[in-house]
Amino acid sequence: MASDFAVFLGQMIRRPTEVVAIAPSSATVARAMTKGLENTTGPIVEIGPGTGSFTKAILDRGVAPERLTLMEMNPVFCQTLREKFPGVTVLNRPAQEIAQIGLTNINTVISGVPVLARPQIQREVVGRALRVMAPGGEFVQITYSPNAPVSDQMQAELGISVEKRATVWANLPPARVFVFRRIQH
Numbered sequence: 001m002a003s004d005f006a007v008f009l010g011q012m013i014r015r016p017t018e019v020v021a022i023a024p025s026s027a028t029v030a031r032a033m034t035k036g037l038e039n040t041t042g043p044i045v046e047i048g049p050g051t052g053s054f055t056k057a058i059l060d061r062g063v064a065p066e067r068l069t070l071m072e073m074n075p076v077f078c079q080t081l082r083e084k085f086p087g088v089t090v091l092n093r094p095a096q097e098i099a100q101i102g103l104t105n106i107n108t109v110i111s112g113v114p115v116l117a118r119p120q121i122q123r124e125v126v127g128r129a130l131r132v133m134a135p136g137g138e139f140v141q142i143t144y145s146p147n148a149p150v151s152d153q154m155q156a157e158l159g160i161s162v163e164k165r166a167t168v169w170a171n172l173p174p175a176r177v178f179v180f181r182r183i184q185h
Contacts, residue, residue: 025050025112025142025171030057032166032177033110033140037061040107042134047071047095047125048112052081055088058110069103071095096124098132105134111141116149126150127158130182139180140165144173150180159183 025033030053037044038061049055049070058068065087071094072078078092091101095113098106109129115122129139139160143149148162155162165177 025053025175026168027053027057028170029142029168029175029177030054032168033142034058034061035165037063037108042105042107043067043069043103044108044110045069045071045098045101045103045106045129046110046112047098047129048073048114049081050074050077050112052084054110054112055081055085059085059088069101071098071101096128098125098129104132105137106132107134107137109133109137109139111139115141116143116145119151119154122150122154123158126160126180130158130160130180133182135184136181141178141180143176143178146176148178150178155180 033054034057037058044058044063044067046054046058046068049072055068055070059065065085069089069091070081071091072081073092073094075092078090081088081090093101111125113125115125126139133139141149148164150162159182160180161183163179165179168175168177
């Protein structure tokens with residue numbers, strides 16, 4: 001089987017509008033993205049998993065494969081994910097369809113989908129995910145910007161709060177991890 005980097009690079013060249021990162025995320029970023037999952041119950045959904053850097057970290061935290069659903073638009077990545085992670089549900093569907101996959105009370109969404117400066121994607125991805133998440137659920141997002149990838153205005157529109165979890169310099173490019181939660185009234 002080809003290395004993750006080779007598969008990733010091949011798809012980045014063939015599908016540049018879909019694969020926007022320049023390399024798979026580092027193990028350090030993956031650990032920051034998945035922090036605390038070992039203490040959760042309920043379904044976990046990963047959107048935009050690519051070749052599975054975060055998927056591996058989720059499972060390494062002791063999450064049972066049957067609790068994990070991956071939503072990936074790239075069919076080559078889907079095949080790679082199915083081969084690498086038996087028992088994990090892999091759906092060849094866009095993140096915008098999270099409400100249609102039959103899961104409710106999702107504990108955590110781990111997102112590799114680029115949402116920075118894309119308000120429509122923020123509404124369609126973050127907004128829809130939050131509607132099917134359990135109270136107190138977390139939407140964990142990677143970004144290469146030093147600021148939250150969802151603007152203050154969009155946070156207010158979606159009724160969410162944000163917390164910066166980590167800055168990871170040991171990644172190409174350096175990455176930040178932000179956690180979004182619905183504001184509880």
